[in-house]
Structures are given as structure tokens and as C-alpha cells.
Amino acid sequence: MFRILFICWGNICRSPMAEFVMKDLVGKRGLSDMFEIASAATSTEEIGNPVYPPARAELARHGISCEGKRARQLRRDDYDKYDYIIGMENLNLSYMHRILGGDPDNKVHLLMDFTSHPEDIDDPWYTGDFKGVYNQILEGCECLLTKCME
Numbered sequence: 001m002f003r004i005l006f007i008c009w010g011n012i013c014r015s016p017m018a019e020f021v022m023k024d025l026v027g028k029r030g031l032s033d034m035f036e037i038a039s040a041a042t043s044t045e046e047i048g049n050p051v052y053p054p055a056r057a058e059l060a061r062h063g064i065s066c067e068g069k070r071a072r073q074l075r076r077d078d079y080d081k082y083d084y085i086i087g088m089e090n091l092n093l094s095y096m097h098r099i100l101g102g103d104p105d106n107k108v109h110l111l112m113d114f115t116s117h118p119e120d121i122d123d124p125w126y127t128g129d130f131k132g133v134y135n136q137i138l139e140g141c142e143c144l145l146t147k148c149m150e
Contacts, residue, residue, distance in 0.1 A: 002148045003036040005082040006111070007092055011041030011071035012052040013124050014088040014133060018111060020059055020066045021134070022141045029145075036082075040074040042095035047071050058130040074099050079107065086111050086144070089120035111140035114147055 004022060008015035019039035026035045041047065050056070051066045059066055078085065079100045085108045087093050096108055112119045121140070124133045 015039035
């Protein structure tokens, strides 16, 4: 069983997009029973809110539903529950380490670090580029899935 938790600032754009893209990828490959996939925020400002409408719309364009997802905050006990705790940008990492109390088992990574060109995934809340973010997340999730299946 692979347990993956995706993290961004508010858990309403990038991390839920990653959660549901990854669920879609493993589902299409018949691997859903091998994965537990979720997402969370480093901040408290969006807790309880649904996925941001433009992010939800971008997922829907690809036939992916995120129905019922509500933002939640990362908790210290998530460290013991998940094998991979994946941030979207370097700023997330500092908050993740603070909340988690460090990373002694090397579980904390950036999503794009699994690709051949590590980079931050810009926050589409500010850039408005939900299509570009979707494409980055898809590539990162495909590479992460490949790593899990090695």
C-alpha cells in the first residue's frame, strides 16, 4: 500500500488537483486498492471550503470529479500515516516541516522533483493558469506513480 498526501497552501487548488489526478491515474490502471491518496493545506484560511471553482472546472475538463472534497489542514500525525508527503512549491516545504516537526524518514518531497525538471508549481489562485498547473500536476503524478511501481 502506498499512502500519498499532497500539500499546498489552502488545499483548494493544487493539492486537491494532484489528489484527484493521482486517483484517476491509479484507477485507470486498476491500482486503486494499492493506494491511499489525500490532500491537505499548510494554512487554516480555507479549512472546510470546497475545491476552488476554476480548479474543479479544469479537472472536469479531463473527466475527473472532486465532488465532496473539503479543505483540511496538515497535522503532525499525518507524518506517521503517509509514505509520501508531497508539496507543490518550496514555500510549502518550510511550513510542512514546521507542522510535521521535521522529516527524519525523508517522506517530504516536491511533486516536480519526481520529474526530469524539478520546479515549483505556481499557485493558480494568483496566476490564473489552471491549465498549465494541471499539466504540471499530471506530469508529476505520472512520474510519482512510476517511482511507486519500480
